[in-house]
Amino acid sequence: MASLIEPRVLKGFRDFLPAAEIERRGIAERVEAVFRAFGFAPIDTPALEYAEILLGKGGGETEKQVYRFNDSGGRDVALRFDLTVPFARFATEHRSDLTFPFRRYHIAKVWRGENTQRGRYREFTQCDFDCIGTNSAAADFEILLIMKEALAAAGAGRVTIRLNHRGLFNRFLQRMDAAAKSVEVLRAVDKLAKIGRDGVVTLLSGELDGERADAILRYVETTGGWDETLDAMTAASGGDNPDSQRLRALRGFMIEAEIADTFVIDPAITRGLDYYTGIVFETLLDDMPSIGSVCSGGRYDNLSGLYTRESLSGVGSSIGLDRLIAALQTDGRTAARETYAELAVICVDGERGGLYQRIAQRFRAEGIPTLVFLEAKKQSVQFAQAEKQGIRWALIPPSGAPDGQVTLRNLKTRQNTAGLSVSAAIDFLKFSKKNQKDETGTRESD
């Protein structure tokens, strides 16, 4: 007899069992519905690409984490480690077939051989949405609005989106004669929330004299209302300019769309990446700011520099689905169930599976997902199993004629309603579902 192999997954990889997968998909589907409602289209790209395409010609931090190997044809290939680089390649390769401005979303797995000790996974889902081929303020605004809507749809509760402009910050640094150190300054400031003011001072003092380090801290710590803060930032960066005008235009859009409450201007938001050139933003959950940003991004003016000399600008954002789901679970805002079924048809006689499916089909046709039990175990066992899977209702089918009367059982209250025709049972369930939803609606808006 062959020896057995121990069933196990690689470190940093995960199986998703039904309850976890139903929850994960529910959130992804609600977010996706928002993208679609805004006219964003889905695309897909290969998991495996030429290593050169993904990594460019240089090396760097990323390269160490990438799953890279030679395929059987000797090609140097790698698994994608994000969705941005493949999108840049995609947009360049297909630019003559796309309609610009091009709005796309992409929800897909990526792979990084990260240190798993920090609670990171080597396979995880990214959820990116971008609008490229336009530099308009309206595109910036649309991405911000989608963030607000998508997080609401995901059940994230109240959020605050913190907004800044890289260009404005660079103008300020230039005026301070600190532009040569802008990368180091941006990275130091980006750590403010994590390492605190003193930490940032220490980092900055390694790069600049104390006076300029102080001025930078004063700039990023500007407080007050939107207009006041923006006025101070504008003055510090040498007066009115296209970047301050962009922030002012966005503010106007927010007011006209009646959503200004969600947005805060925050000169401390820089995002670490070199990549961004315009607005940058992060999103905190008002109830759980400690988990950090669940949705971030910004505007860039050269997406495809590796592949073409034509510059392709755009604005995009990425929802940290894994982090968001973890946060919602901590907060008890998700409900575990192992199946989509809302009704279980009890098996009274193992030879009448045809009838049970015929009855179930009538409920399914009315939008009520229905699981049919397959074996004639004791009814109490079947009830218990249905309840365990998160099913609310059971139907006891007729034991005689196919069109005999049925009984509905509420598995929560253990109440039976007997003597129903199938049509009456369907109406009964639809009515109960509607009432249940109304109740839930009331509870949520309390």
Added chain:
Amino acid sequence: MASLIEPRVLKGFRDFLPAAEIERRGIAERVEAVFRAFGFAPIDTPALEYAEILLGKGGGETEKQVYRFNDSGGRDVALRFDLTVPFARFATEHRSDLTFPFRRYHIAKVWRGENTQRGRYREFTQCDFDCIGTNSAAADFEILLIMKEALAAAGAGRVTIRLNHRGLFNRFLQRMDAAAKSVEVLRAVDKLAKIGRDGVVTLLSGELDGERADAILRYVETTGGWDETLDAMTAASGGDNPDSQRLRALRGFMIEAEIADTFVIDPAITRGLDYYTGIVFETLLDDMPSIGSVCSGGRYDNLSGLYTRESLSGVGSSIGLDRLIAALQTDGRTAARETYAELAVICVDGERGGLYQRIAQRFRAEGIPTLVFLEAKKQSVQFAQAEKQGIRWALIPPSGAPDGQVTLRNLKTRQNTAGLSVSAAIDFLKFSKKNQKDETGTRESD
């Protein structure tokens, strides 16, 4: 200046642009809705696993095609080449956490370094659904019913599901004293549709004497109605037995569920794989039988033999989504559109993006996906772009007060309806959509 990298994908890999991806997802989502309606739950497993888990300890045909490499920790890993092997590993590993019978579906990418010359891809989507932990006829029947429903939901038109029983065929071979050659016989018969009667005779004559080869051909070519064919098969395999009883029970279920028309008993269906032990089935599109089976599977009694000595039996099926979509495209049954948006809000003034989004939000809230144009180009240019993307309606927003009247334009008929409030425009569109759907409904049922 760094030299550019040519943007391209690996041979056998594909990008999906919006129109293709919207179509692919539409079909997958409709199929998935059927799985959910039957109480089948989604799961997910890693793309990358230990090579030993996926390939067992031996080698074989499969191994040559697998993407296999050492990760940076020196582990021997591989990309999954199907969803069955990971499911076997999953079911064994998590058996104490699953509710049995366990019904799962899994729609996901798999990778095989196949010869791309035969029009095969190296990355493709599989769509599997299985019910494990039960040997009941009701489980077999449920899988068959889901196949019928899922293909109908995918828009496949009329299908015929061809059903056989491996056990019955094995009894027949045993009675003929040909059981020692059963693998070769099954594989030869499996090629009947491809290589014809003479081809099968030639294959069989290499294994068995002419008399037995003839008898096998007569068996697999049994024709007639269901009862007649089953009676002949039963007699040829030595009289009534549990396998013939299983086929008879399934026939009874089909009649009671009023779906017997879709199913044919066909003794020539064997499926090549050693794996199956009970019923086996294939599905042909009645309008396009030449493309071969779009949904196949069967019952197996030892899913997890590599990992455990406990036997885990079940029944499952797999939809060939790529093949099905290709068939529907050939048949002109799919409609290309680049966006989910049904309405485009025209940009009259680039500074009023806030207002345009506020108007669009009212349509989105009513279930009408709405794209907002971002730049104030000529209206004719905006109309043309919306139409090109497959959007049916345009809205010309007020140029004065935010609550001014709007105009709706039907981009197909080029008819304008002016002087509408936003509420009236919403009602107008909903009414038009309803009428459109009714028309489509009528056309489809013609």
